[in-house]
Amino acid sequence: MYILITYDVSTETEAGKKRLRKVAQVCKDFGQRVQKSVFECSVNEAQFEQLKHRLLQCIDEKSDSLRIYRLREPAKKYIQEYGVNLTIDFDAPLVL
């Protein structure tokens, strides 16, 4: 399934900055950054649970916000991109 993750992590403290880096890293492990705190991930059910679990471990639910949206598929058909986009379709041929 194709999901969109957005987050706001309060960075007022050192601990907050650390949480922000952690959240970003977890997102990177499962998908790719499309905007500063926005990630798109293509995962199966098991990976989705893992992803959610790891994200919830990182954030502080008192001060941070995390939103996960499930995107309609096929993603290619329903996502429109404008402006500067440097995303890679991980299901397309990967040749470098």
Place this chain on the structure above:
Amino acid sequence: MHILLNTLYLMTPRTLVRLDHETVKIEVEGELKMQIPLHHLGSIVCFGDVTLTTPLIMRCAEDKRLIVFHDQHGRFKARVEGPVSGNVFLRHAQHEALSDSKKTTAIARNIVAGKIRNTRQVVLRGAREADNEDDRKALQETARELAHGLDALSRSPDLEQIRGIEGNAARHYFATLDRMVRVNREAFKITHRNRRPPLDRMNALLSYIYALLLNDCLSAAEGVGLDPQIGYLHVLRSGRPALALDLMEEFRAILADRLALTLVNRRQIDERDFVERPGGAVHINDNARKEIAIAYQKRKQEEVLHPVLNRKVPLGLVPHIQARLLARVLRGDAEEYLPFMYR
């Protein structure tokens, strides 16, 4: 159901690939080019001067993601394998079938039958699309020869005969393969199959696509837990992935040859994409290599009807399905190996 994992092809010289948490980071001369989560990748295929770090190699071996190294000309050099695992009973059955000539012959016969039948489909399509009467006749003649081969196959009792029929069919097929080239035919002449090194452009093209296909068949065999070196149609030889070569036979014409013809006919590849080396060897240049790998990946994503499962699957998944069907036969869960019949 297994999903078709992507293959990462690395062909740019001086590429460094590292493991970063759960992702693969690809850098060319210090510049980050791509970062891909591991879970998208089934295999990493490298050509020429590409460096993978040890942590990445170890992680892939652990996860059973295939890593293959080729030289810059596309010739296979090495493959990274983790510890042997998979089902020991399956591998035992695989070895046992080797000494059971009835079983071996039955499997080999059906593999060759699938190969010849699929090849014939390609030839018949070529005949339908031929631009002139000469080509059509020649291709129809080849189709007839292949039909004879199929007929002889059903009556042949031993492995040597089956191998003979296969060789014969292949010879007829390659003799008229270039009748299906519709543009630039002079440049893509081919009279017979040659390799190590390939001596003409069409052979160079085929050799390269076969190398890509072989990697996929290898990972299909390993994915099911089969020993890729114990084959039935192909003679055992040290270091030779006989089973992967067996699996590959059904797909050569429909996946590789057809792709080569399409690339030439659509002028995605032309004679400028090749270099001739002293001694007559013909090589494909780097740009064309990339183009071909992309086209090959796209072809694998096309959906086909699998007649045994009676459902649509991506073509790239069919070697995995066939490996599973073969495993069933070896275990004794199925009577007969049913090759993949295209359309």
